[in-house]
Amino acid sequence: MNRMNTLLAGAIAVTLSQPALAETAPEGLYSMDALIGADVFLATDRNREVGEVEDVLVAENMKVHGLVIELDDDINGVSDDDYRFVEVQQFSVATRSGDQLDRVSYAVFLNDDLDQVREYPRVDNDWWAQTKEAAADIWSSTKSGASSAWQATKDTTSNVIDKTKEKTRDVLESLQRTLE
Template sequence: MLLNKNSGNKAPSKARLSTLAAALLAAGMSLAATAQADLQGLYSADELLDADVYTSADGSKSIGEVEDILLDDNMQVHAVVIETGNLLDLGEKQYVIETGNFSVETMNSNNLDDLEYRIVVNLNEQDITEQPAYTDTWWNDARKRAQNAWEKTKEGASSAWDNTREATADVLERAEEALKPSGDKAETK
């Protein structure tokens, strides 16, 4: 699922906002704000889109803004897409920054009209330019990789279940045999 500020829908549905808020919290995004240092518990997707982006090395110079928020099948944040209009004079380019490589700072969290976020990327400018570009090719490849990973997980879980079921059946048969009186054991052989 994809939340995109260019989708034409200015007001994300309550379900989308609730899902994203839960996903952001579940994804373990760290929160280190000058105005609020504690976990907030609820985040606004609308305000995260277009939030200014900074590097951890230079928190005073914005390198771009959040263009998109990418969610996985579990509705957890997989990545943010940042548009880097000011990054290394390369012009506007969009990069995929995976969860774990950024944090969210919250300002004015007590007032919905003034709520504001800053995204701090834990990569230097050179490392950011080495992140995947947000293109149709990346999108299609990432979806295929995620689907393949899910299929492998599902196959592994199925195989583990089959092995567990077989082992349990063997143990139960041996336990049943052990519990039979010795005369019954001779008759079954």
């Protein structure tokens, strides 16, 4: 067995021998398929289920932007099909089981209390259109800024190269005159 297999086997053995740690420690790699449908709880009351993950929103840079959760209709003030947007910094994910890809399951814990959860943005067609437009505007301005910065770098580099060529040519001409 090579060194990589030994390290991998050791890491798996440590993970499996410490089930409490495996539930709370970040894994670094998650299955989006298993995350969709995961139960959602309040971090302050880990037994209080408030909904389930309906969707995972990924930004242009392929990083998770947030979750869409469907709140349980038994929550006071919540109706059927009540979807809310949860930003990345407002939740954490814990692995319930993850030793086999086809059996991976997660629990999502919201950092806020129930009153704050009720204030999360409601996800509907208007929200989707506005959010998509805002994200496109941000991407466009970022892309434009990056393009502008790239052009400035290119221009500066080109000027430096041109001046270096001129100086080198002047030095060579001077050297040639001296040798004649």
